[in-house]
Amino acid sequence: xxxxxRNLTATQQxxxxxxxxFGLLSIVTIWAYVRMLREQSSDDPxxxxxxxxxxxxxxxLKTSWAMATVFWIGWALGDxxxxxxxxxxxxxxxxxxxxxxxxRRGDHRSLVLAFFVVLPLQFWIVGSRxxxxxxxxxxxxxxxxxxxxxxxxxxxxxxxxxxxxxxWGIMVCVYGMSHVPALLLLDFPGYKDKGAFLVFxxxxxxxxxxxxxxxxxxxxxxxxxxxxxxxxxxxxxxxAGVAVGGxxxxxxxxxxxxxxxxxxxxxxxxxxxxxLGHLVMKALKRDRGITSWGMQxxxxxxxxxxxxxxxxLCFAAPVFFHSVRWYFGL
Amino acid sequence: MLAKLxxxxxxxxxxxxxxxxxRWYGCPPKAEQRIYFANHQSHADMVLIWAALPEELRSITxxxxxxxxxxxxxFRQWITxxxxxxxxxxxxxxxxxxxxxxxxxxxxxxxxxxxxxxxGPDPAPEAPPKPPTPEALRAALPEGDPLAPLVKxxxxxxxxxxxxxxxxxxxEEPQPFKSGLFKLAQxxxxxxxxxxxxxxxxxxxxxxxxxxxxxxxSVTFGAPIQLEPDEERRPFLxxxxxxxxxxREV
Numbered sequence: 260x261x262x263x264x265r266n267l268t269a270t271q272q273x274x275x276x277x278x279x280x281f282g283l284l285s286i287v288t289i290w291a292y293v294r295m296l297r298e299q300s301s302d303d304p305x306x307x308x309x310x311x312x313x314x315x316x317x318x319x320l321k322t323s324w325a326m327a328t329v330f331w332i333g334w335a336l337g338d339x340x341x342x343x344x345x346x347x348x349x350x351x352x353x354x355x356x357x358x359x360x361x362x363r364r365g366d367h368r369s370l371v372l373a374f375f376v377v378l379p380l381q382f383w384i385v386g387s388r389x390x391x392x393x394x395x396x397x398x399x400x401x402x403x404x405x406x407x408x409x410x411x412x413x414x415x416x417x418x419x420x421x422x423x424x425x426x427w428g429i430m431v432c433v434y435g436m437s438h439v440p441a442l443l444l445l446d447f448p449g450y451k452d453k454g455a456f457l458v459f460x461x462x463x464x465x466x467x468x469x470x471x472x473x474x475x476x477x478x479x480x481x482x483x484x485x486x487x488x489x490x491x492x493x494x495x496x497x498x499a500g501v502a503v504g505g506x507x508x509x510x511x512x513x514x515x516x517x518x519x520x521x522x523x524x525x526x527x528x529x530x531x532x533x534x535l536g537h538l539v540m541k542a543l544k545r546d547r548g549i550t551s552w553g554m555q556x557x558x559x560x561x562x563x564x565x566x567x568x569x570x571x572l573c574f575a576a577p578v579f580f581h582s583v584r585w586y587f588g589l
Numbered sequence: 590m591l592a593k594l595x596x597x598x599x600x601x602x603x604x605x606x607x608x609x610x611x612r613w614y615g616c617p618p619k620a621e622q623r624i625y626f627a628n629h630q631s632h633a634d635m636v637l638i639w640a641a642l643p644e645e646l647r648s649i650t651x652x653x654x655x656x657x658x659x660x661x662x663x664f665r666q667w668i669t670x671x672x673x674x675x676x677x678x679x680x681x682x683x684x685x686x687x688x689x690x691x692x693x694x695x696x697x698x699x700x701x702x703x704x705x706x707x708x709g710p711d712p713a714p715e716a717p718p719k720p721p722t723p724e725a726l727r728a729a730l731p732e733g734d735p736l737a738p739l740v741k742x743x744x745x746x747x748x749x750x751x752x753x754x755x756x757x758x759x760x761e762e763p764q765p766f767k768s769g770l771f772k773l774a775q776x777x778x779x780x781x782x783x784x785x786x787x788x789x790x791x792x793x794x795x796x797x798x799x800x801x802x803x804x805x806x807s808v809t810f811g812a813p814i815q816l817e818p819d820e821e822r823r824p825f826l827x828x829x830x831x832x833x834x835x836x837r838e839v
Contacts, residue, residue, distance in 0.1 A: 350803070354608075358805040364795045370802040 269452045276459060276514070277331050284327060288320055322568060330462075334455045339386060342440040346382040348569060349436035353378065355566045356428040359547050365414030366421055369405045373425060377401050378433050385441050393441065394581070397434045402426055431540070432566070435573030438580040445580075445589055447516040456514040457583075460522075461529055464508045465575045468530035469537065472500030488542045497534060504530035521586070528582055529575040536574020540566070592671035599672065603640040607793060607806040611641035614839050615812030616783055618643050622748055623781045625650070625810070626770055628763040628833055629752035630791035632658060633801075637790050638750050639673055641808040651676050651742050652750040676738045676749060726776045736769055743777050750785075753829065757796075763833060766826040774816040774825070784811040784829065786836035809836040 267275065295313060329348075333341030357370060377397065384393040406422050442461065443454035475496035483490050508526020512519045583589070603609050611618070627638060635652040642650055654675035660666045669675040721729070727744070730737055742749055751773075753766035774782060789806040814832050816825055 354803045354805060357802075358789065362792065367795055367798050367802060371800045374803050375800070 273334060273453070273455050276456070280327050284324055291316060291320060338443050341443055342382055342386040345436055345440045346378065348565070349432050350374070350378060352436065352566045352569055353428055353432035356432055359549065360424040360428065362421060363414055363416065365412030366409060366425065368412060369408045369425055372405065372408055373429055377429060381433050381437050382440070385437050385444070388444050390441070393437070397429060401429065431570065431573045435577055436569070438576035439572065441580055445583065447587065447589070450516040460508065460511055460515050461575060461579050462572060463511070464504050464526045465529055465533040465571050467507045468500045468504030468534055469571050471503040472496050472534060475499050488545055489538055492538055500534060501527060501530040525579060525583065529579040532578040533571035533575035537571045540570040595668065596672045599636070600640055603636060606801055606803045607637060609637055609640040610807040612807055612809045614809060614836070616810060618646055620645055620649060621781055622746060623783050624748065624773060625750045625783045625785050626753050626829060626833065627750065627785035627787050629754045629757050630787065631757060631794060633790050633794050634752065634787050635673065635675065635750065637787055637806055638785065638808050650748040650750060653678050653739065653752065676742050678738060679735050723776050723778055736772060739773060740776060743773070743780060753826070763830060766830045768822055768826065770829055771822045771825050778816065781813045782815065783813050784832040784836060785809065786833055788837070809839055811836045
């Protein structure tokens with residue numbers, strides 16, 4: 260089996276990967292559908308709670324299908340399209356972030372700059388493989404230029420706070436997100452055109468960590484570490500989540516250019532960054548007095564909650580990218 | 590054809606920038622004749638509410654457009670007539686108007702001006718004899734009245750979107766409502782009055798800016814209100830305004 264997979268070309272291998280992913284999704288969907296049919300016939304008092312849970316699960320399934328399809332399209336149409344797709348995700352995430360951070364009239368020009376200049380430029384730099392510029396473009400140039408634009412708007416009220424919010428939004432939604440397509444373009448020796456595996460590795464490991472952490476936290480509730488920020492963040496479930504994520508990473512060695520030990524280490528690093536980043540975003544949400552960037556489509560903003568899904572990835576991607584580059588000297 | 594394309598393009602842009610989400614609380618999106626009344630913060634309000642309505646309702650709903658602003662350039666004029674199918678309304682009520690024809694319609698004929706929003710006792714419809722029928726009120730509307738185009742649209746069976754504040758608000762709270770809504774409710778008692786709260790639009794494109802910023806906006810539609818049989822103008826308008834403000838918290 261292993262030898263057979265090794266003999267395939269890179270393209271065929273990635274195709275097989277998507278086949279596996281879509282196959283798994285189909286099985287889960289069919290299972291959920293059959294279960295739903297059975298539940299409709301029963302009429303016990305617990306049905307209502309079950310229905311709510313089922314609805315949530317369907318939402319999650321739908322998101323997974325959409326994500327997998329997006330990844331597949333991105334891969335099938337090449338790196339350029341994939342980069343554009345991630346740029347769009349970053350755009351929507353930043354839109355959610357800015358919607359929920361109060362801005363003043365004086366911020367208008369800076370916001371225009373952030374959405375229509377900084378974001379496209381950053382992803383264009385990624386696409387054109389200017390890796391040196393891409394790591395400093397936002398932290399150096401943009402962070403100095405945006406406050407200038409804001410200052411020219413002649414509004415000193417809460418200046419620091421407003422600028423900090425905008426810069427944070429850009430850091431997470433643009434800078435963080437742009438590191439995901441950057442993985443596609445890393446050139447490992449003997450690992451040509453297999454960047455999609457690296458992206459899959461990162462996304463899968465981080466999502467596994469988040470899901471395990473979430474499920475364990477609900478099943479075995481402990482005392483939350485920072486109840487003001489998150490009712491669900493506990494050290495035990497966090498450690499377990501990171502450990503499982505790392506292990507899954509170790510098991511996935513065969514799709515990466517890493518040795519098993521390296522894969523484990525990289526996966527652990529990505530999981531720590533991702534899960535703690537999620538916690539930071541929770542603190543930001545609490546600061547705004549909301550529990551979710553989307554609130555299941557009920558919020559006044561109509562935000563879809565996309566940022567809730569990708570925030571862990573936004574934190575994990577830069578850490579993962581730079582440690583890989585540094586460690587392997589790419 | 591060109592208008593159709595333009596409307597698709599505009600819908601795409603508005604959705605991309607704002608999400609233009611419609612939230613129906615209190616009434617379903619239903620194809621009955623309605624007057625939607627909403628808070629007014631920006632010229633883009635009209636565009637947003639147009640984009641938030643479902644396709645079937647969009648074709649029978651005509652937004653109101655300020656004549657001076659939306660006819661300034663040929664493009665604006667084309668887009669309001671061909672794409673939005675808007676009803677033009679003069680914001681500046683003609684100041685020097687000949688005295689109203691008969692005392693019964695004095696309250697109706699008064700433009701949406703300062704005198705109307707003063708909140709003093711309403712001179713007209715409180716007369717001891719039966720208040721005039723909706724038909725009589727409509728017939729008595731003078732030719733040049735700012736409401737005349739709206740009345741025409743409603744008479745032909747369309748729904749309309751109005752902004753009873755008259756001008757764009759600046760603060761958090763909407764300004765007191767002008768009397769146009771009350772008069773329309775009197776003239777068309779069968780039309781359903783639906784309050785709507787438009788959220789966030791002023792952040793997308795503040796006054797004087799050209800490039801819009803992508804920020805999520807939503808339109809919340811609430812439970813319809815009705816003009817009670819003996820309700821006076823001011824209490825009704827205040828009630829309508831509260832119905833709009835209440836939607837902010839939903």
